[in-house]
Amino acid sequence: MKDPVEILKSHNLKHTWQRVRVLEEIALDQFALSQPELEKKLGKEIDRVTLYRILNTYEDKGILHRVMDINGTANYAICSPSCKVHEHHDEHVHFNCSNCLKIYCLEVSIPKLKLPKGFKANAASLTAYGICENCNTN
Amino acid sequence: MKDPVEILKSHNLKHTWQRVRVLEEIALDQFALSQPELEKKLGKEIDRVTLYRILNTYEDKGILHRVMDINGTANYAICSPSCKVHEHHDEHVHFNCSNCLKIYCLEVSIPKLKLPKGFKANAASLTAYGICENCNTN
DNA sequence: GAATTACTGCAATACAATTGCATTTAACTA
DNA sequence: TAGTTAAATGCAATTGTATTGCAGTAATTC
Numbered sequence: 491m492k493d494p495v496e497i498l499k500s501h502n503l504k505h506t507w508q509r510v511r512v513l514e515e516i517a518l519d520q521f522a523l524s525q526p527e528l529e530k531k532l533g534k535e536i537d538r539v540t541l542y543r544i545l546n547t548y549e550d551k552g553i554l555h556r557v558m559d560i561n562g563t564a565n566y567a568i569c570s571p572s573c574k575v576h577e578h579h580d581e582h583v584h585f586n587c588s589n590c591l592k593i594y595c596l597e598v599s600i601p602k603l604k605l606p607k608g609f610k611a612n613a614a615s616l617t618a619y620g621i622c623e624n625c626n627t628n
Numbered sequence: 629m630k631d632p633v634e635i636l637k638s639h640n641l642k643h644t645w646q647r648v649r650v651l652e653e654i655a656l657d658q659f660a661l662s663q664p665e666l667e668k669k670l671g672k673e674i675d676r677v678t679l680y681r682i683l684n685t686y687e688d689k690g691i692l693h694r695v696m697d698i699n700g701t702a703n704y705a706i707c708s709p710s711c712k713v714h715e716h717h718d719e720h721v722h723f724n725c726s727n728c729l730k731i732y733c734l735e736v737s738i739p740k741l742k743l744p745k746g747f748k749a750n751a752a753s754l755t756a757y758g759i760c761e762n763c764n765t766n
Numbered sequence: 767g768a769a770t771t772a773c774t775g776c777a778a779t780a781c782a783a784t785t786g787c788a789t790t791t792a793a794c795t796a
Numbered sequence: 797t798a799g800t801t802a803a804a805t806g807c808a809a810t811t812g813t814a815t816t817g818c819a820g821t822a823a824t825t826c
Contacts, residue, residue, distance in 0.1 A: 504772065504823055525813090537775045542814070544773095562700035563813095585747055596747075600754070601739045608761025609723055609734075616738070616754045623746025642792055642803065663782090675806045680783070682804095701782095 501551045508536050512544050513553075513568075522557050522565035522584070522593040557584050557593055560619065565593045581614060587622035594622060639689045646674050650682050651691075651706075660695050660703035660722070660731040695722050695731055698757065703731045719752060725760035732760060 494513040498505050515531055516523055523531075525545070532541060545566060548554040557565045585594040600616045632651040636643050653669055654661055661669075663683070670679060683704060686692040695703045721736040738754045 506773065506823075508774075538813095539776085539815080540774055558696045558698075558700050560696070562696045562702060564700060583741060583743075585743070585749070588750075594747075596744060598741060598743065603721060603736060603754075603756060605721075605723070605736065605756065606734060606761070608764050609732075609756075609758065610764060611723070611756035611758035612726075613757040614754065615757075616741075616752065618741060618743065618747075618749040619751040619753075620747065620749035623744070626746050626748060644792075644804065646805075676782095677784080677807080678805055 497553060501553060503547065503551070508540055509544055511535065512541065512548070516554065516566055517568055520594070522567035522595065524559070524563050524565045524593075526563065528566070557615070557617065559586050559591070559593060559617075567593070567595050584615070584617045585622060586617050586619050587625055588619055589621055589625040592622065593617075635691060639691060641685065641689065646678055647682055649673065650679065650686070654692065654704055655706055658732070660705035660733065662697070662701055662703045662729075662731075664701065666704070695753070695755065697724050697729070697731060697755075705731075705733050722753070722755045723760060724755055724757050725763055726757055727759055727763040730760065730762075731755075 494510045494517075495505055497513060498509060503509065511532060512528070515528065528545075529538060529541060536544075545554065545556075545564075548566075549556050552569055554566045555569050557567065559565055581600045583596045583598040583600060585596055586592075587594070600614050603611065603614065605611060632648045632655075633643055635651060636647060641647065649670060650666070653666065666683075667676060667679060674682075683692065683694075683702075686704075687694050690707055692704045693707045695705065697703055719738045721734045721738060723732040723734055724730075725732075738752050741749065741752065743749055
């Protein structure tokens, strides 16, 4: 993973310890972290509002991507390096485990779709629901 | 569309005018209706809480399916007839217009996915984002 | 190291969803 | 069809989630 400081610099964002903490926390995990989880982990150190704002700016800048789980709560994961500021297409499949509720970013890309005449898509999200490798073996 | 009364009967649900109204309202529209829209349309007749509860039971029973839009607000549409209790097979693609915010249920089915070893999917949701046919021509 | 700009934290507010409980309504039965 | 039972509704209160304004603070620039 790239250095948090580098990431901030390359996006013209001020370097604050709060922002670094958020990046660290999210980068640590191989799966997407949900808003509540993040809040539980960082709530003592960082204000709720600040966390919201940091996550929003990160999403805007294309540093994080947001995945909605089945309940409509936001989950965040680091964008792939290929993700640039303007073209924000981390078009890979996500997997939401019904047991542990974790969200995985899979190395599977979303298939091209043939949409009806008149519909113009510029992004897509695909989430599969089921049992993950971890919960499967236990 | 099937008769609301029939639908209720076949799912062992009591026949109340509130439940019929909700079904009518959702069936009328070709697209998925959002919670706020439903509330605006039915708020004068039906209590908020009742609406929430009706939508939940409908989802449980497989009468409606719920689609989350980009903002995490719930949208509801009638399930296909093949949809059984607790196993939702409405595996079609949804389209979320960035302009009018409507959600369309497209007649396009979700492609089969090749998942990594260990992952077992039993459902999937695919939403494309862009401009719909209506907003495109205007 | 002083000035400028933008980020943070707090308080207040707005909005969304849930729960408990009393009342009403639908389905069942005699 | 009246009486009984179980379930659904509506209201009030509560909880939870997200947003906004603003004063104070911290980070970059020169």
